[in-house]
Amino acid sequence: MIGIAIGALTLAIWLYLLLANGGFWLARERDTAGLPAAPPTWPEVVAVVPARDEAEVIATVIASLAAQDYPGDFRIVLIDDGSSDGTATLAAAAGGARLTVVSGVPLVEGWTGKLWAVSQGIAAAGTPRYLWLTDADIAHAPDTLRSLVTRAEGGGLALVSLMAKLRCVSFAERALVPAFVYFFEMLYPFARVNAPRGIGAAAGGCMLVRRDALERAGGIAAIRGALIDDCAFGALIKRHGRIWLGLTDRARSIRRYDTAGSIAAMISRSAYAQLDYAAWKLAGTIVGLGLIYAAPPLLAVLGSGPARMLGAAAWLAMAVSIQPMLRFYRRSPLWGPALPLIAAFYGACTLLSAWQHWQGRGGMWKGRAQAARG
Template sequence: MIGLAALVLAIWIGLAATGFWRTDQRDTRAAAVAPAVWPEVVAVVPGRDEADVIARALGSLAAQDYPGPFRIILVDDDSSDGTGAIARALGSTRITVLTGRPLPAGWTGKLWALSQGIAAADAPRWLWLTDADIEHAPDTLRTLVGIGEAGDRRLASFMARLHCATPAERALIPAFVWFFQLLYPFARVNRPGRTAAAAGGCVLVRRDALAAAGGIAAIRGALIDDCALGALLKRQGPIWLGLTDRSRSIRPYRTAGAIGAMIARSAYAQLGYAPWRLAGAVAGLALVYLAAPVLAVSAGGWARGLGLGAWLLMAALFQPMLLFYRRSPLWGLAVPGIAAFYAGCTLLSGWRHHQGRGGMWKGRAQAMPEPGRAR
């Protein structure tokens, strides 16, 4: 028992030393420049059945206070709810609505829509790839371009503030960003090295760098497309990723089931669709997150003290993210339970993949099929 407790505590001390938990990588602290001539930007927005959010998202784009040339292309990806008509009714001269072509084999729907929008964008210096459920403050693009132009970056991405109003969101959403930071520490993403990522809701990309890397087609089947894009562009030069209050998700997840479905859509893809990795991930989550409270409650002596220390340390490392999302610090003690929920979602992701329903999004199963399974 003492050996297990010491191991768990050592793991958390090691994780603390990485600094993944910090929230200091923010748009308000990033190096930025104001170009002498503001370059042309084209925003590309993939949209599939987004009638409930598209007007707010596009309206925020059209209202950008950007000094340079700026246009918006919405790619209406076979919507059945009038998404394209709502966009056209906005009457903005900045917005062009492009009717998407049928999805070819080997592409995810979002990346195919982005590919069509990028092809229609002509040759701007920057492409702003943003989701149809993200609302932006008027100075978002100006800030993004300033960060992108600083240090000759190839990509600048904002981790949008996720919707966190429903009870399920308040319990589970801050941890979503925290776990993302654990996998892709923002400070390491922003330094030279192999760690690369982006946040798909708000990504500014140098068009020439993307073309040199093979374009969107180079990642056409990626379910975790934002991180695949970050890795693709970091091979071309520096990138930047940080937290922001300027870009906000406006899509609510009203229940834990809805959040679980969102996580399950891509969790198994993160593990390379490998059953042994899935088993290892679940075992690792049990060791890192669940062993500490079990030891703190049921063990005795040194094992209890070490387990309690590990539990309190993980709660402490969650505090900066809880503060960012304005949640009670007591939620830190719930990290083991939240991790158990995420482990369940990861198992669900693997199960759905083996049923041929992996990567399900608005009627499309987009995950890589198992060998021998028709799609």
């Protein structure tokens, strides 16, 4: 009876996720869909790029920004956040006349490093209509900015954000990266983000925001200590205007995550922050992951009778739910049945994130522990 009850509960959860969680798994929100007509005039835009020790990728990224075919006034501000590897020099060589390099001042207490750098870039940007906040590992197609502004102007949006397509080359990336975006959409269904009411979120690699909306929201200082700064930013701006978030092929992360360890480091940087550094939420998350992802295959393999059938049905629903994301990343559908193992990896990363936080090493990035010690 216990097996049947667990099987029925897990199947009910998966049916809810498939049918009533904003269609998160369908991956329908794309920057190629529903794009309005081009605006009659093209407003001024300034891209703000925070960078710290990004010599491996910065030249490619800045060159992609400098090559934008945007018809309006467009400039790039790069904030060199104490780099020791020649990041600023490489950026200057790639950016040409459109680029201004700002040497960042030392980090101020109460800010994360990235947001402190972004705040300096915004101050140096002047008064354009739009600020394009993009990361130092995101390379853009030449029409990315034109597409962003077209959507923002045509829809009267305060924020347009694109979930950059992550690198998916190594075995670890092929196994784990599509699930990263899948889990993000499960937590923040894009359809609900894009609705006039509902949750707010964004993807930090590519965010076009109206400067006046950001100022009404209190500026970047309003989220200065946020470790998951993109979702905090999306929620902040949504209180002052409509926002839109979607998948894209135009913006691509070129940062390498060649090993499971490097992906674990990326996840554990902020996983415990997602749980508000609460031990009870951590415990609930681990129990929930076990129920949702581990119970179905265990029942399907080890159970019998109705419990086995319920477990198999839940496992099938799980495997089906990730197929659109696997297609987006051009990965084999056979990764679908492996989702329980992938979820176990993400659960372990969440535990690692909590452990790092308790050790005073939470939010570690480029030599900085950015989360307060628990």
